[in-house]
Amino acid sequence: MRILVDENMPYARQLFSEFGQVEAISGRDLTPSKLKDVDGLMIRSVTKVNEALLTEANKLSFVGSATIGTDHVDKSLLMSRDISFVNAPGCNAHSVADYLISALFVLAQQHQFNLRDKTVAIIGVGNIGTRVIDKCEALGINYLLCDPFKAPADAFRQYVSLEEAARADIITFHVPLTRDGQYPTFHMVDEAFLSALNPGTVLVNASRGEVIDNKALYHVLSQGKQLPTVLDVWENEPHVMAELLPLVELATAHIAGYSLEGKARGTEMIYQAFADHCGRRVSQHLEDFLPHPEIAGFNLGQPPTPEIVQRLVHAVYDVRRDDKLFREHALAGKGFDWLRRFYPERRELSSAVITGNPSVTSLQLAPLYQLGFSRPD
Ligand SMILES: NC(=O)C1=CN([C@@H]2O[C@H](COP(=O)(O)OP(=O)(O)OC[C@H]3O[C@@H](n4cnc5c(N)ncnc54)[C@H](O)[C@@H]3O)[C@@H](O)[C@H]2O)C=CC1
Numbered sequence: 001m002r003i004l005v006d007e008n009m010p011y012a013r014q015l016f017s018e019f020g021q022v023e024a025i026s027g028r029d030l031t032p033s034k035l036k037d038v039d040g041l042m043i044r045s046v047t048k049v050n051e052a053l054l055t056e057a058n059k060l061s062f063v064g065s066a067t068i069g070t071d072h073v074d075k076s077l078l079m080s081r082d083i084s085f086v087n088a089p090g091c092n093a094h095s096v097a098d099y100l101i102s103a104l105f106v107l108a109q110q111h112q113f114n115l116r117d118k119t120v121a122i123i124g125v126g127n128i129g130t131r132v133i134d135k136c137e138a139l140g141i142n143y144l145l146c147d148p149f150k151a152p153a154d155a156f157r158q159y160v161s162l163e164e165a166a167r168a169d170i171i172t173f174h175v176p177l178t179r180d181g182q183y184p185t186f187h188m189v190d191e192a193f194l195s196a197l198n199p200g201t202v203l204v205n206a207s208r209g210e211v212i213d214n215k216a217l218y219h220v221l222s223q224g225k226q227l228p229t230v231l232d233v234w235e236n237e238p239h240v241m242a243e244l245l246p247l248v249e250l251a252t253a254h255i256a257g258y259s260l261e262g263k264a265r266g267t268e269m270i271y272q273a274f275a276d277h278c279g280r281r282v283s284q285h286l287e288d289f290l291p292h293p294e295i296a297g298f299n300l301g302q303p304p305t306p307e308i309v310q311r312l313v314h315a316v317y318d319v320r321r322d323d324k325l326f327r328e329h330a331l332a333g334k335g336f337d338w339l340r341r342f343y344p345e346r347r348e349l350s351s352a353v354i355t356g357n358p359s360v361t362s363l364q365l366a367p368l369y370q371l372g373f374s375r376p377d
Pocket residue numbers: 068069070089090092093096123124125126127128129146147148149150174175176177178183184185188206207208232233254255256257258
């Protein structure tokens with residue numbers, strides 16, 4: 001059996017070798033001829049799976065994407081050709097939510113506001129949005145939910161319209177990229193949306209670049225409207241709109257989901273699905289591969305104050321590291337893709353165990369666990 005795996009997929013060679021011959025490829029540069037006589041194709045979001053790519057795919061029976069998003073894959077085409085498709089729902093949801101919290105702490109510091117006085121509108125309440133809710137609750141931040149698909153069937157939570165959500169202090173997008181239907185997300189943030197926002201509204205996009213019309217954003221920001229903006233994703237990646245970069249407060253190379261755990265979980269999920277597809281039992285597990293984190297935990301000598309919580313989060317992941325690298329390299333040559341290919345190891349908050357000395361009660365530590373840190377065994 002021949003299997004192609006994206007080179008940016010941790011542990012893929014070890015896992016998929018048990019099924020046959022594995023070749024690592026650059027997902028963005030995959031050409032049709034590479035798929036001749038290939039049985040399984042394991043990709044990430046940079047590989048567009050369409051008619052053109054599959055012209056020489058004479059044996060392909062399985063495509064796995066180690067990602068949450070699936071907008072890069074023509075699923076009906078795969079179905080029509082009897083090729084199984086599997087993605088990895090939720091694999092890096094914790095990672096994206098960690099990214100958001102790390103970014104909000106930075107903005108709160110830069111703009112001298114208290115997150116507890118702010119309301120966050122969460123647009124898209126799926127795997128990521130739900131984790132963002134947990135983190136907001138852990139930090140005592142108010143939130144509004146906007147998800148027209150979830151709202152009708154969710155008796156436990158209240159939802160608001162996008163117009164109401166737009167009045168929040170912070171708006172964060174966790175939607176898939178869609179172009180059809182009643183609530184498409186393509187350019188859901190356009191010039192009209194941006195113009196209607198109160199000055200000072202914080203915008204965060206860690207979903208897909210095309211959710212925000214980048215030209216409109218540039219236009220509104222360049223006219224001097226204050227909208228502190230965090231962009232992890234960009235229209236036309238890997239080609240970032242250069243003029244927009246200086247106007248954005250935090251800028252990163254589509255790495256919100258790039259914790260080692262998030263990426264490795266994605267690989268493991270499609271490995272398990274491929275084993276099923278082949279009628280085999282899995283014999284390897286992620287926990288056998290993940291290395292010990294550099295920061296294994298913290299022992300608190302006093303109850304956690306907001307400042308301590310921020311320092312703990314930034315000790316595990318500080319988005320300013322990635323923002324700096326982005327500004328130095330993203331616009332040059334293959335900079336955007338290299339920042340992703342050679343992404344420095346980053347761990348999820350859950351990789352750090354929090355304990356306290358006897359003066360710290362478990363009740364005082366509970367919000368840290370809700371935020372995503374781990375409890376001792
Ligand atoms: N920046 C990054 O590194 C990453 C980005 N993503 C992006 O985040 C997206 C969301 O991920 P998950 O939460 O795991 O997906 P999910 O499928 O669990 O949740 C998405 C939610 O968005 C809702 N939604 C769809 N259209 C909407 C609209 N017009 N308005 C409001 N809500 C809408 C859906 O009903 C659903 O509840 C992915 O599709 C992917 O594009 C995912 C992982 C990493």
